[in-house]
Amino acid sequence: MTTAPSPLLLPDGRPAAQAWTLSPALRHLNHGSFGAVPQVAQLEQQRLRAEMDRAPVVWFPALPRRVAEARAVVADFLRVDAADLALVPNASGGASVVYGSLPARPGGEVLVTDHGYGAVTMGAQRLARRWGGSVRTARVPLAATAEQACAAVLAGITDRTALIVVDHITSATARWMPVAEIGAAARRLGIPLLIDGAHVPGLAEDPLAGLEFDVWVGNLHKFGCAPRGASALVVRSGLRDELHPLIDSWAAEAPFPERFDTQGTIDATSYLAAPASLAFVERTWGWRTARGYLHALADYAERIVGEAVTALTGESAAVDVGMPVNALRLVRLPAGLAGTRVEADALRDRAAAELGVEVAFTSFGGVGYVRLSAHVYNTAADYEYFADRCVPALLSWARSRARS
Known part of the structure; x- marks a missing residue:
């Protein structure tokens, strides 16, 4: 028992x-x-906001460097190369980056699953409409094993599939999906893969080890306990040259991921305070x-x-x-x-x-x-x-x- x-x-x-x-x-x-933010990270974010408001003309020009430093800490936590990681407000925002940056595929299909997060699936539908294509939904039984779930997803691929979107951990059904197997198949077939890993940071020691994908997005504010509005976007393909922030700023012509470090006057304190949450759990337990x-x-x-x-x-x-x-x-x-x-x-x-x-x-x-x-x-x-x-x-x- x-x-x-x-x-x-x-x-x-x-x-x-x-x-x-x-x-x-x-x-x-x-x-x-x-999520829920520990007090130590709340206080750190408040301190940062006070610093921003005391001297905004000093704060904002220095902000890209500080974002890059926070990005390096997050990359170390996820065990990925900092050059492959950009910070975005949330996993849905990261998915929107992909949807807004992919080259046009007239008539192309986006393959999702019936376990997908609603907002991310809605974004896939909007992308498909823009392409003049459609969304195809793979039905995965809740009790499906890794092999069965992978087979169900791959069975939905057609010669018009231009993007596969699959959860790493599903939101409504609280299960892992076999992203390693799906990613290997997608790479063989030359189909871009977006993995929605919203719940993953903090729940796996090395969550991206051995995975093949084009883009992976994960929220730091869920099990990582970071202030809300802090998520990681990781790229492992040539698609990095296509990805741009949802807001164009003065770094628009910079390479990935530096172009994401500059976003005008947004409040980036959630990015900068995220390392405080990650470090708090590590040093405490x-x-x-x-x-x-x-x-x-x-x-x-x-x-x-x-x-x-x-x-x-x-x-x-x-x-x-x-x-x-x-x-x-x-x-x-x-x-x-x-x-x-x-x-x-x-x-x-x-x-x-x-x-x-x-x-x-x-x-x-x-x-x-x-x-x-x-x-x-x-x-x-x-x-x-x-x-x-x-x-x-x-x-x-x-x-x-x-x-x-």
Whole structure:
């Protein structure tokens, strides 16, 4: 039986959560959506903003150099060459860079999967319309193994495929995708590959090792705990010469990635403060220890919440996820809840307002799930609260919905 791991503590013996400023009036079980910034990084960003506002004419000319220094720290964290990495506001923004920079392919198809993040898929649809082409969707069963998932994606390739877009970790379904196998096939076929790795930084020690791709994007503000608005765009092909920031600035004619370091008067303090978050976790617990804790805690959360739902409904809430993620888990909701994305978002808002819990609800194939996240500030008690107090309320809501 999966047991609860001992909570992580700060060096002075206080609970890990004391390093964050999260409201004690809520249980925070949804780190995967928007992250949570430790106080040390909040203070660093505030310090940087104060510096910017004290002397803007000094700040902005020096900013490209400072962005390049932060970029080098992020590259070291991801174990990639700094010359291959640019900083962008978020993973969707990085995908938009690709969509806005690719050479025209009249009639070309963009291949996505049914697990793709909605905003990124919408961008693919806009690109396809611009090309006068279409989006083709590969259907990947939730329980698919790496081999099965890869086969499903490759089966969607046609002679008109001009771009493949695939998640590294899926958002709605909390599973890894076999990007190494898909990337190798895409490279053999000469088809550009964009990997949406929004959730990945912090969850894998060397996440890009051995991968073949054209562009990979990953958010630092999710499991990396950086201030929001800090993400990495990594390029490993000749496509780097085609990629340009969404905003043209004075570095527009500079090579990649330097052209991304200058973006006029944007507030780049999220980029500059990102290393503070990465360093905080490393010096306090070490990222390897942190990942081990997240894995053990997610195992426990999945078990006790699943058992609570099963006990009340009489139906198994277990979900067969083919390639589960260490810190993200799915539990099936009682029938009638979160059957669509809109319903899932409404359930999220109601749970926060009425149950005092920040948690993600997702929908896939018309089935609703609770997506549990874990980070170092979480403890077993958070998920025990959800199992004991929130699951009965969810079942009550489902029954009320069925009667109406």
